[in-house]
Amino acid sequence: MARRVTVTQKLGFTALAWGVGMLLFFPILWTVLTSFKTEAEAVASPPSFLFFDWTLENYTEVQHRSNYVRHFLNSVVISLGSTVIGLIIAVPAAWAMAFQPAKRTKDLLMWMLSTKMMPPVGVLVPIYLIFRDLELLDTRLGLTVVLTLIDLPIIVWMLYTYFKEIPGEILEAARMDGAGLWAEIVHVLTPMAVPGIASTLLLNVILAWNEAFWTLNLTAAKAAPLTAFIASYSSPEGLFYAKLSAASTMAIAPILILGWFSQKQLVRGLTFGAVK
Template sequence: MARKSFNMNKVYFTVAAWAVGLLIFFPILWTILTSFKTEAEAIASPPLFLGFDWTLENYAEVQERSDYFRHFWNSVVISLGSTLVGLLIAIPAAWSMAFVPGRRTKDVLMWMLSTKMLPPVGVLVPIYLIFRDTGLLDTRTGLVIVLTLINLPIIVWMLYTYFKEIPGEILEAARMDGAGLWSEIVHVLTPMAVPGIASTLLLNIILAWNEAFWTLNLTAATAAPLTAFIASYSSPEGLFYAKLSAASTMAIAPILVMGWFSQKQLVRGLTFGAVK
């Protein structure tokens, strides 16, 4: 009897959860579906769900008309570039804070975190002017610099929480066996640190890919990544739903897939280790 009611509960929960899940996912699904319609079908009344002539025309047209892949490439360079530079700076810092903590380590960590709390508009004007005067406006280099700096605190923090979990005794043991600092890093630490570094890399590519304050304010045409490219659809000409959908689908697809792989890291990274 009890067993049967348990199973009924499971059915109810399954139905409810799937209904809510599909409802939340629906705007994305609808965007993907619309990207395969013609412009006329995209605004058909009543709306067409699956019964339309599937076409890839929009994808071709988005690329042809607006050089989509240049913006895509900008996004790749900016998000990957800022993440790699960030890791290069953050790995030594997080390593030393986790393994050779000093009296000030906690203060330094908290202070780094506090820089993340600085609202971007607080420094918008000077950054804009500095960029204008140094020719960094609308360049990928400029965006790599800014995105590296705004994500650096998150990178340091994530790495720190991962490194902290590597037991210090292992280092002691390696040292006892006569391992020098270098072989300690290469043979002992690196293999244990790689998963944490990979997660950090993943989350930060996602954050940089979707960053939409600096990318919108500091780029025009040349260096515009996908966030800024998509924004150009806010004042379109003629029918554009299907093309908007195709451009959007291409812009979110790679990051959506990466995001699904990094669910757990997301929690740790964005709560600065406060929730694990």
Template sequence: MARAVPNSRKAINTAVAGTLGFIIFFPILWILILSFKTEGDAIKAPLQVLFSTGWTTESFGAVQERSDYFKHFTNSVVLALGSTILGLLVAVPAAWAMAFVPAKHTKNVLMWMLSTKMLPPVGVLVPIYLIFRDVGLLDTRTGLVIVLMLMNLPIIVWMLYTYFREIPGEILEAARMDGASLREEVIYVLTPMAIPGIASTVLLNIILAWNEAFWTLNLTASNAAPLTAFIASYSSPEGLFYAKLSAASVMAIAPILIMGWFSQKQLVRGLTFGAVK
């Protein structure tokens, strides 16, 4: 039984945690504010910025004009969704098999898949770069979709596996007794039961693909560049640009920030490979 906690203590906890939480969150809040300011206001001292009265959305337009936000946004969406869908197609059958038909080597296979995730990307940068150059995949969405899919495949397989394993085998056996074929078993019983798990896997994978900033920076120039590269183009300042940088940043992170908040719990499971639940 939980004990009643005096309100005074609750108030102190709230104040301390709230302040610290606010400090951590502040940079994000700040660019949100700056993105609606004029460049002149944006570089003022913080209090002056807050009390400056000019609010404007001109920075957003300027960003689109300067660096074609929508092209990069489209690329990000294509890469995130493409790599996720492709990954699911490969991972769902594999995870199904390992969770429900475990064999002697299942554990080893899983561990090995995980170990590929431990390979530092920079260790294979050169060959991947050369292969991509030679087959003409540099700066293409196709190439990046493949790389991102392979990058995250171990996580997808692993997450799905832990979710599938929670579905009791007896239910699938019941379906088999009830006359369901393997296909019907997957369609009518497994998939509906696994949808929450698949959804969180998709969510986490989109987040990871969206924010991936090694391959997306090194294998693209302009055509396939997603938002990570779009932002990187703001790394050398040109005159007054705080408001524009803020606007660009807000536009780059907003979609994923919102998704991320929904997937906090699954994030833990996915990123620790089930070692912490």
């Protein structure tokens, strides 16, 4: 980047980019601001942007009226649980495919990816009925199992692309140096693979946290994670913008922060390593 740019040009780009950035971010900002208003101020016309009486009552109210914490915990358990189980199943598979590629490995990976192409409505009915018969409807366990299965292809793919970057020669060197399979995994593979596994974990927690097909269809009041809980606000119940905003802010804040930290891995992970 040896290109010289005048300060004026730079200021111009800065203004334009910040303008567009704020525009895209505005709905989130507006939600956060509204969460600190009273219900009356939330629908006031003209709307007040900053000069209103800031209040925290919506946050306490949301917890008080609907046991917000339970839904938050549901989200945590389901997204983290499905990702961890997925990793336990996927790490050996990705390891084998990356370091012991067979003729069919490429086909197998493409097949796994193709399972993501199946629209969930194609299997909604039987899954719903099976869950009903097994009494898994509206349970954290049931939802965790489903999210594990729908995330598995992405987890395998992500790990595969990360493992692929570990040169096979290093593992062979370990083998020559007298390391058995166990020592190879503990002393060599794991330390080199941990960053990739951590990125995979992070991205899949984000994806599972925001999943909104199965969570809406397979849960009711008890096991509902935040996606389903927030959806319950769509039924009209008078003036509720401020409380909706408070609930929304709490639902998106943790994942937004995680997401901001994982920008780089996000690109890699979601493009199956095709774009880095």
